[in-house]
Amino acid sequence: MAKVMFKRPAALTDKQFHYCPGCTHGIIHRLVAEVIDEMGIRDHTVGVCPVGCSVFAYDYFNMDMFQAAHGRAPAVATGIKRTLPDRMVFTYQGDGDLASIGTAEIVHAAARGEKITTVFVNNAVYGMTGGQMAPTTLPGQKTTTTPKGREKEAAGLPVKISEMLSTLDGAVYVARVSVHDPKHITQAKKAIRKAFEVQQAGLGFSLVEVLSTCPTNWGLSPKESLKWLADNMLPYYPLGVYKEPAEVK
Amino acid sequence: MSKVLMKGNEAIGEGAIRAGCRHFFGYPITPQSELPHYLAKRMPEVGGVFLQAESETSSINMVYGAAGTGFRVLTSSSSPGLSLMQEGISYLAGAELPCVIVNVMRGGPGLGSIAPAQSDYFQAVKGGGHGDYKLIVLAPASVQEIIDLMQVAFDLGDKYRTPVMLVGDGILGQMMEPVELADEVTLPEITAKPWAAGGLKGRETPNIINSLYIVPEDCEKLNHRLFAKYEAIATEETRWEEYRLADAEIVLTGFGTAARIAKSVVDKARAEGIKAGLIRPITLWPFPSKVYAKAAEQAQRFLCVEMSMGQMIEDVKLAVNGKKPVHFYGRSGGMVPLAKDVLAEVKKIMAGGDE
Amino acid sequence: MATVSFREDRCKGCELCITVCPEKIIVLADHINAMGFHPAAVVEMDKCKGCAMCARMCPDVVIEVVKEEKQA
Known part of the structure; x- marks a missing residue:
């Protein structure tokens, strides 16, 4: 008997990702799609993609999609959810989009307990625009706008979104995960599933922060990037469930 | 109802x-x-x-x-x-x-x-x-x-x-x-x-x-x-309102509140023997340019009344296309034109005092 | 016995599958695909246990894994 151990999820279209070789955006897209398939919700799920590397996510997710202005995805998702409360609505946003230009939108969507799910991809750098400093760039990390490394005096310190949002009563599920090896990928998928379940149960706002790589702008090979993430990002951005409602524990 | x-x-x-x-x-x-x-x-x-x-x-x-x-x-x-x-x-x-x-x-x-x-x-x-x-x-x-x-x-x-x-x-x-x-x-x-x-x-x-x-x-x-x-x-x-336009020698124009004021000035001017009329755009875009172009064949002058330093007047001028002079009366910053001041402006223009 | 198949034309040769394969049976092929990358390939398929770690790690959803299960 042949058993399919792994195949492309139906919630992804057949379009080829435009991401650079080894960029873990593709893994995260796939995890979201697998969760949607496994929950059987593709027919009534609406996604909102951001500005940044994942701007074309509307071509990859096989469902109704919105492309939002930079940082505004949580507001757009709010508009969708308030017209169609029975739909599952998610945003997929990078660190520049969510943690810089879109901080107001994400904070207030969370504070309102908006029943949406946010997948927040943190790779500590701006990808699409050419490797500039992100709000999540680590202290000392070299980027095209911090050529000597991010200095506290000039450029401040990183924003820790999961920690910050978990202080809000409306945010009921907040977790930080990583995709730098298969074990963590499995954990990441569980967290994404839980976030969607929290939305389905109508409990409030849910967010999963996913630590991700950017080989191109980190100036490393894909393999080295996985190690850089583990060595540098994990200590600064501790993984774990920051908040979890009793109903889904 | x-x-x-x-x-x-x-x-x-x-x-x-x-x-x-x-x-x-x-x-x-x-x-x-x-x-x-x-x-x-x-x-x-x-x-x-x-x-x-x-x-x-x-x-x-x-x-x-x-x-x-x-x-x-x-x-x-x-x-x-x-x-x-x-x-x-x-x-x-x-x-x-x-x-x-x-x-x-x-x-x-x-x-x-x-x-x-x-x-x-x-x-x-x-x-x-x-x-x-x-x-x-x-x-x-x-x-x-x-x-x-x-x-x-x-x-x-x-x-x-x-x-x-x-x-x-x-x-x-x-x-x-x-x-x-x-x-x-x-x-x-x-x-x-x-x-x-x-x-x-x-x-x-x-x-x-x-x-x-x-x-x-x-x-x-x-x-x-x-x-x-x-x-x-x-x-x-395109939507607009015309008022006493057919024989108007001076056409007042404006939108919203300014048009209400201009409309009252049309009546006041008529009462004093000045043939005034009004064009009030209801759609600011699309702008009723053709109405102005047609009015410019008959009317001698236009007066654009706005609650600004003069913005719609640019579209009025484009519509009139140089055929007749387009004058302006406006108050700005939250000030509202008074009918008596607009009427005074109409009289001044018709007396040729603005040339 | 398991079969791993790659959509070779879509592989960007990032080697992440190679990094995680516990049997170390994935290599980059000598030839290049239409995009100009050396695509990943399994050299000794009979050693594959069908764990699908490669597929889970692949950022481009290039890999499909089918496992032959013994009859009960």
Whole structure:
């Protein structure tokens, strides 16, 4: 008997990702799609993609999609959810989009307990625009706008979104995960599933922060990037469930 | 039908509800606050949604989300808030999403004043946000017309898949006038929106709400498509009011509150033997240029009255196209022209004192 | 016994599958695909246990894994 151990999820279209070789955006897209398939919700799920590397996510997710202005995805998702409360609505946003230009939108969507799910991809750098400093760039990390490394005096310190949002009563599920090896990928998928379940149960706002790589702008090979993430990002951005409602524990 | 006394800002809200709008997203700002106050009470009564957003930037993006699922949706603000919304308005135009945006204008620039003004004319009709696009811009001059034009605004938005703006000012927003209202609130028929992205629900091909056209050839195609639509709107939907125009030697013109003042001046001037008339654009875009061009054959002079330093006058001059002189009388920063001052200006112009 | 198949034309040769394969049976092929990358390939398929770690790690959803299960 042949058993399919792994195949492309139906919630992804057949379009080829435009991401650079080894960029873990593709893994995260796939995890979201697998969760949607496994929950059987593709027919009534609406996604909102951001500005940044994942701007074309509307071509990859096989469902109704919105492309939002930079940082505004949580507001757009709010508009969708308030017209169609029975739909599952998610945003997929990078660190520049969510943690810089879109901080107001994400904070207030969370504070309102908006029943949406946010997948927040943190790779500590701006990808699409050419490797500039992100709000999540680590202290000392070299980027095209911090050529000597991010200095506290000039450029401040990183924003820790999961920690910050978990202080809000409306945010009921907040977790930080990583995709730098298969074990963590499995954990990441569980967290994404839980976030969607929290939305389905109508409990409030849910967010999963996913630590991700950017080989191109980190100036490393894909393999080295996985190690850089583990060595540098994990200590600064501790993984774990920051908040979890009793109903889904 | 019943006659009821309503405030302009409340009429915007009731007009929206009568037009089938059940979703409002907005952020507080003077002088339009009576509208969100009204809808905060009224929306729940009709099973609708009132949401106070964290900013105008968010309001307009909530509108984007709600419009994209195919619902009739409203936001409202005043001048500085509209500046914040321009990004979202450009996206709405690019993604061809119908919605209604209200600007109860106040004095500017900057934080300006909270008194009535018309100095966002350029912002409303010339783009405001980035890129090649236009909005349908409606300018009511009475509370009854607010009610009537809210229905028109939603219908035109849906018909052409385009954002529609309704502009007023603090006077229109806060004055009370009797309006005719149907006793029953009935949901109007809203045309199906097969492009809406509210979940597949059995549909095979996903719908995508998007304004990104990364290939320049595709982006140019979008703009050609938009402008073909704008041409159709200009042909079909231009609205204006003419008053005592047929034999007018001087044509006063203005929109909204300024037009009301100008209209009273027409009567005062006629009483003093000056043949005055009025053109009042109801759609600021599309602008009723042909009406001015025709009037320029007969009339000797034009006087544009605005509550600004002179913005609509540029469109009047383009329409008159140098055939006759176009004069200007305006007050700005929240000041309102007085009829006696406009009349004095008319007399001065007709006496040739302005040459 | 398991079969791993790659959509070779879509492989960007990032080597992440190679990094995680517990049997170390994935290599980059000598030839290049239409995009100009050396695509990943399994050299000793009989050693594959069908764990699908490669597929889970692949950022481009290039890999499909089918496992032959023993009859009960």
